[in-house]
Amino acid sequence: xxxxxxxxxxxLLISLxxxxxxxxxxxxxxxxxxxxxxxxxRATTISVRKEAFNESLELYKALDNSYSLxxxxxxxxFNIANCYFQLxxxxxxxxxxxxxxxxxxxxxxxxxxxxxxxxxxGVSGETKESKSIFGLSLxxxxxxxxxxxxxxxxxxxxxxxxxxxxxxxxxxxFGLIVTILFLNLIYAHYFGPxxxxxxxxxxxxxxxxxxxxxxxxxxxxxxxxxxxxxxxxHGAWLKVQTSEGDIGFIQKxxxxxxxxx
Amino acid sequence: MVTRIRxxxxxxxFFIPFxxxxxxVTITAQIEGESVADKPQQGSITITHxxxxxxxxxxxxxxxxxxxxxxxxxxxxxxxxxxxxxxxSFEIPGEKKGLHVLPEISAKVGGKIYASTPSTYEVEKKxxxxxxxxxxxxxxxxxxxxxxxxxxxxxxxxxxxGYKYTFNYNFDLTKEVIPLLDAKGFxxxxxxxxxxxxxxxxxxxxxxxxxxxVTPGTYTFGPSLIQGKAYKEDPYGSKQYxxxxxxxxxxxxxxxxxxxxxxxxxxxxxxxxxxxxxxxxLLSPSEVIVGDKIQVQIxxxxxxxxxxxxxxxxxxxxxxxxxFRLSDLPPVEKVQGSIKTFIxxxxxxxxxxxxxxxxxxxxxxxxTMAYSLVKTKPIPLKVVPLKEEPPKAEPQSxxxxxxxxxxxxxxxxxxxxxxxxxxLSNSLFGTWWVLxxxxxGALALYLQFNFRKQLDQQKTLIKEKISRDIFExxxxxxxxxSEQYNGLRHGMMLRLFERGDINNxxxxxxxxxxxxxxGEVKTFLMRVEELRFAGKxxxxxDGIIKDAKALFIKLENDL
Numbered sequence: 001x002x003x004x005x006x007x008x009x010x011x012l013l014i015s016l017x018x019x020x021x022x023x024x025x026x027x028x029x030x031x032x033x034x035x036x037x038x039x040x041x042r043a044t045t046i047s048v049r050k051e052a053f054n055e056s057l058e059l060y061k062a063l064d065n066s067y068s069l070x071x072x073x074x075x076x077x078f079n080i081a082n083c084y085f086q087l088x089x090x091x092x093x094x095x096x097x098x099x100x101x102x103x104x105x106x107x108x109x110x111x112x113x114x115x116x117x118x119x120x121x122g123v124s125g126e127t128k129e130s131k132s133i134f135g136l137s138l139x140x141x142x143x144x145x146x147x148x149x150x151x152x153x154x155x156x157x158x159x160x161x162x163x164x165x166x167x168x169x170x171x172x173x174f175g176l177i178v179t180i181l182f183l184n185l186i187y188a189h190y191f192g193p194x195x196x197x198x199x200x201x202x203x204x205x206x207x208x209x210x211x212x213x214x215x216x217x218x219x220x221x222x223x224x225x226x227x228x229x230x231x232x233x234h235g236a237w238l239k240v241q242t243s244e245g246d247i248g249f250i251q252k253x254x255x256x257x258x259x260x261x
Numbered sequence: 262m263v264t265r266i267r268x269x270x271x272x273x274x275f276f277i278p279f280x281x282x283x284x285x286v287t288i289t290a291q292i293e294g295e296s297v298a299d300k301p302q303q304g305s306i307t308i309t310h311x312x313x314x315x316x317x318x319x320x321x322x323x324x325x326x327x328x329x330x331x332x333x334x335x336x337x338x339x340x341x342x343x344x345x346x347x348x349x350s351f352e353i354p355g356e357k358k359g360l361h362v363l364p365e366i367s368a369k370v371g372g373k374i375y376a377s378t379p380s381t382y383e384v385e386k387k388x389x390x391x392x393x394x395x396x397x398x399x400x401x402x403x404x405x406x407x408x409x410x411x412x413x414x415x416x417x418x419x420x421x422x423g424y425k426y427t428f429n430y431n432f433d434l435t436k437e438v439i440p441l442l443d444a445k446g447f448x449x450x451x452x453x454x455x456x457x458x459x460x461x462x463x464x465x466x467x468x469x470x471x472x473x474x475v476t477p478g479t480y481t482f483g484p485s486l487i488q489g490k491a492y493k494e495d496p497y498g499s500k501q502y503x504x505x506x507x508x509x510x511x512x513x514x515x516x517x518x519x520x521x522x523x524x525x526x527x528x529x530x531x532x533x534x535x536x537x538x539x540x541x542x543l544l545s546p547s548e549v550i551v552g553d554k555i556q557v558q559i560x561x562x563x564x565x566x567x568x569x570x571x572x573x574x575x576x577x578x579x580x581x582x583x584x585f586r587l588s589d590l591p592p593v594e595k596v597q598g599s600i601k602t603f604i605x606x607x608x609x610x611x612x613x614x615x616x617x618x619x620x621x622x623x624x625x626x627x628x629t630m631a632y633s634l635v636k637t638k639p640i641p642l643k644v645v646p647l648k649e650e651p652p653k654a655e656p657q658s659x660x661x662x663x664x665x666x667x668x669x670x671x672x673x674x675x676x677x678x679x680x681x682x683x684x685l686s687n688s689l690f691g692t693w694w695v696l697x698x699x700x701x702g703a704l705a706l707y708l709q710f711n712f713r714k715q716l717d718q719q720k721t722l723i724k725e726k727i728s729r730d731i732f733e734x735x736x737x738x739x740x741x742x743s744e745q746y747n748g749l750r751h752g753m754m755l756r757l758f759e760r761g762d763i764n765n766x767x768x769x770x771x772x773x774x775x776x777x778x779x780g781e782v783k784t785f786l787m788r789v790e791e792l793r794f795a796g797k798x799x800x801x802x803d804g805i806i807k808d809a810k811a812l813f814i815k816l817e818n819d820l
Contacts (some may be wrong), residue, residue, distance in 0.1 A: 026682045027682045030681065030682070030684075031315060033680075034677060034680065038676070041672055041676065053361050063685060068687075069685065069687060071691045072685070072686065072687050072688065073688065075684050079677040079680065082674060082677050086674075112674075116674055122545075122554070137693025139687070139692070140688075142688075142693065143689070146690040146698055147690075149695075149699070150698070150702075152702070153702045153705060153706065154697075156706050157706065157709055159554055180700075201590065217593070217594065218595070219593075
């Protein structure tokens with residue numbers, strides 16, 4: 001019994017140390033990245049500025065690779081987008097601004113910067129204010145679903161123990177809200193459009209291959225948003241639809257998908 | 262009477278299928294191929310019959326008159342079946358143009374006469390030329406090369422070339438030498454185009470191709486040759502070849518590509534051939550910051566080889582080099598009819614720029630055999646400098662090169678968020694794992710529901726135990742004591758309540774019903790009261806207790 005207790009405490013301590021260490025290491029990296037970014041902003045020459053932004057971008061990207069923040073608060077993506085913007089890599093900036101906006105739909109900073117980046121590329125600002133449903137990001141809707149589910153669970157339990165029309169009515173009411181939220185999540189996940197941003201200009205072909213005719217002689221410009229309809233050739237080619245309704249195929253390297261749902 | 266008619270009806274419909282199945286000889290006749298007016302019509306007769314039933318060749322008749330037929334072949338339907346199909350051909354005199362009826366044709370098969378059903382056929386108009394070619398026996402096969410347009414070209418110019426095939430019979434070609442369609446030394450534009458027509462009974466097939474001159478020189482194609490055998494198709498689709506092989510030769514074709522004259526060739530000439538005009542248009546705002554992207558559209562229109570017109574060289578023209586930077590991407594080209602447009606992206610490199618300079622475009626006009634030059638008008642452009650001033654260069658020794666750092670632009674976007682370690686984690690309950698609340702919640706509710714049900718059942722059991730316990734306790738009490746009598750009464754009343762015979766266990770004995778078990782309990786309790794208060798003789802305590810037990814058991818068992 002004593003040995004088990006000691007072992008348990010030991011494992012707990014190790015976990016605590018690991019979390020603390022990891023957190024402290026991440027804090028250092030974040031601080032460095034932020035410092036380099038602000039250094040770039042204050043730089044008076046292009047070469048110094050580029051160097052600072054590049055270093056900041058490297059640090060932020062390393063953190064992005066280490067932490068899967070698909071359900072995070074989107075601030076890291078915003079900072080990465082800013083770095084790309086400062087390095088005049090506007091398609092990548094637009095891509096990361098979109099990823100940030102999916103997680104921060106009500107943040108005007110993100111919307112504003114995205115708009116400026118799109119203006120830089122001459123991309124039409126047809127981007128919606130928010131890609132979210134009910135103005136909420138996916139993590140927020142999941143949290144809402146969880147909270148309402150707990151409420152329904154509580155009231156349903158009261159109904160079991162006290163069997164009253166009042167509890168039944170409240171349970172049904174909140175149950176309806178939970179059902180709507182659940183159906184909304186499932187619909188958005190399985191039937192919602194998959195969107196992507198072109199990070200490189202690409203020609204739109206009629207079928208998956210460069211030997212096919214092009215849908216239009218004018219290539220798709222980088223920075224525009226398209227709907228991804230499917231893949232072909234083991235994912236090497238993507239079937240997309242532009243905002244003008246043109247459907248065709250592009251190579252997968254030209255596109256990055258925005259994980260919104 | 263009615264019964265007899267009904268029976269005859271049944272026999273008729275019952276046995277008809279048997280008659281039909283036993284009738285295994287069928288004859289069909291039809292006219293084969295296309296029927297031409299005043300020309301004998303070829304036809305075929307198909308007879309399905311048993312192998313043993315022979316078809317009499319001389320028994321065929323058409324409208325009562327003997328019909329001469331030629332046996333073609335027998336076809337066995339199946340190895341397990343004795344049915345075969347015999348095919349015969351025949352010929353009837355020609356008819357006028359229009360719709361006609363082929364009357365029934367009868368024949369004797371296995372000693373019995375069978376007939377086909379009449380059918381219709383249409384006779385087309387006579388094709389005199391073909392019939393005249395056939396009557397004279399003349400078979401025509403011709404090959405003719407052609408070049409539409411000039412045979413003297415300049416590089417970039419296009420011309421249509423091809424061959425005309427002329428024939429009046431079907432041919433299987435055994436040899437085909439047509440070097441004009443290979444057009445070595447030229448660039449092929451598009452695919453070969455096939456055009457078919459008919460003139461004076463002759464079929465003409467034209468195969469053409471558009472080619473573009475590339476390199477100056479004299480190109481000779483040919484001589485050309487086609488060789489093959491003519492054939493006719495019989496009504497069964499088989500080819501009947503004529504004996505001889507036919508050949509058609511065509512002389513060589515020469516196309517000359519002259520080089521552009523050197524005299525008078527402008528520096529801006531890049532190979533455009535025709536007669537054109539050019540316009541330049543600014544597609545983006547006319548006020549920009551240094552380094553910002555601007556778009557211009559160059560529109561070239563006119564007669565000539567518009568598709569191969571190259572874009573004018575902007576980079577090297579006066580006023581552009583050093584002042585504008587071109588995009589690395591090639592410009593977007595679009596051809597619509599006789600107009601070609603180019604959309605070009607530029608970036609002004611200096612705020613001293615006041616306009617987009619005039620752009621020069623030159624082309625060679627093959628009609629006048631001279632070069633022409635067109636220029637666009639300059640387009641005013643305001644270039645605003647960057648806000649920050651460039652840093653002052655420090656004095657350096659004469660041996661070291663002077664490097665002027667490029668100044669930065671103003672920050673156009675809002676700055677970064679200062680992040681903490683907490684920003685590197687996913688939202689609490691913001692992942693798809695929260696959906697586990699559904700099965701876990703359902704499980705929790707299910708467990709609660711079951712637990713509640715168990716508790717309810719236990720309460721019911723407790724209730725039952727109470728009446729029994731009270732009765733047992735009463736039996737254990739001192740015999741004949743008021744405690745015992747009260748306990749017995751209470752236990753029985755409570756039992757009646759549990760059974761649902763009474764609404765309240767506290768009612769008085771008088772209020773009990775007189776019928777059934779409640780009546781028996783009422784009678785018993787009144788006996789007890791009489792014994793207790795009236796001192797009734799003949800009643801003993803033991804007897805009372807014994808009766809009480811029996812009655813209580815009855816109350817428990819009789820549900």
